[in-house]
Amino acid sequence: MARAEYRDYTGVRAALCDSEPRWLADELSSVNGLLARFLASTAEATNPQALHHAEHLRLLQEATGSLGPVLKIHHQNLAALSECDFRRSGAFPEISRRGTELLERSKARLAESSAALAAAELLKAQQRWLEEAPARKATARETWCTPDPKVGNGDLYFARQSPNGRTEWFFCDGLMVEEVAGGEPQLITPEWLSRRERRRIQSQRYLDAAKAYPASDIDRQPGSSVGSGTAPAEQASRTD
Known part of the structure; x- marks a missing residue:
C-alpha cells in the first residue's frame, strides 16, 4: 500500500x-504520510455499500497484521521528540501535532477491523441466503408435501420472514398466510381456485397452523432476530 522509512531508537546508542x-x-x-495514506485507503472499510468497500476492507485486514509495530515505534519517537532542544523549531511542532492525531485515528481504525470483517462476512451470508431461498423452499415442499395435495388440507411445509419483517407461511395446496410487520395474519388464496375448491377452505385452520409453526423453524436472513407474530417453539409442532 505504501512505504516509509523509520527507525526504532529504543536502546540505540545514538538517541533520537x-x-x-x-x-x-x-x-x-514519512511515517505520518504512511498513516495518512492508510486512513484514506481504508475509509470505506466499514461501509459495505461503499464503492471501494472490498478493496478498503482488504487493506485494513492486511494492516491489522503489519501496522501495529509501526504505530508503537512512531509513538515512542514522537514522545522522545518532546525532549529534544529542536522540538519547537522548523516543522517539528506540526510534525508532532499531526503525528499524534494520525496515531490516534490509526489505532481507532485498526480497532474497527474485527467488526468490519464480521460485517462483511454477515453480508455475504445474507446474500447467499437470498440466492438460495427458492431452493430451500422447493426442498421443504418435496419433503413435507404429497405429490398431489388437495385444496383445503391445510398442510404447512415452509415459512419465511423477509428482511422487511413480512412473514409468509406456505401450504402444500398453494395457499399462503401472510403477516406484514405490525399487522394481523391474513389468508391468501390463489386466483385459480374453483368455487368448489374455495368451499373446502377453512380459513381458521390455516391461521391456526401458521400461529403454531415453530418460530425457530422460520427461514430468516442471517443476523435477524425472531420477530413478532410467531408462536414460541415450545408451544408448536410442525403440521404434516
Missing part, C-alpha cells in the same frame, strides 16, 4: 535527539 534534525524531520514525516 542526537539525530540530524532535517533527516529526522523527513523520517517522521
Whole structure:
C-alpha cells in the first residue's frame, strides 16, 4: 500500500535527539504520510455499500497484521521528540501535532477491523441466503408435501420472514398466510381456485397452523432476530 522509512531508537546508542534534525524531520514525516495514506485507503472499510468497500476492507485486514509495530515505534519517537532542544523549531511542532492525531485515528481504525470483517462476512451470508431461498423452499415442499395435495388440507411445509419483517407461511395446496410487520395474519388464496375448491377452505385452520409453526423453524436472513407474530417453539409442532 505504501512505504516509509523509520527507525526504532529504543536502546540505540545514538538517541533520537542526537539525530540530524532535517533527516529526522523527513523520517517522521514519512511515517505520518504512511498513516495518512492508510486512513484514506481504508475509509470505506466499514461501509459495505461503499464503492471501494472490498478493496478498503482488504487493506485494513492486511494492516491489522503489519501496522501495529509501526504505530508503537512512531509513538515512542514522537514522545522522545518532546525532549529534544529542536522540538519547537522548523516543522517539528506540526510534525508532532499531526503525528499524534494520525496515531490516534490509526489505532481507532485498526480497532474497527474485527467488526468490519464480521460485517462483511454477515453480508455475504445474507446474500447467499437470498440466492438460495427458492431452493430451500422447493426442498421443504418435496419433503413435507404429497405429490398431489388437495385444496383445503391445510398442510404447512415452509415459512419465511423477509428482511422487511413480512412473514409468509406456505401450504402444500398453494395457499399462503401472510403477516406484514405490525399487522394481523391474513389468508391468501390463489386466483385459480374453483368455487368448489374455495368451499373446502377453512380459513381458521390455516391461521391456526401458521400461529403454531415453530418460530425457530422460520427461514430468516442471517443476523435477524425472531420477530413478532410467531408462536414460541415450545408451544408448536410442525403440521404434516
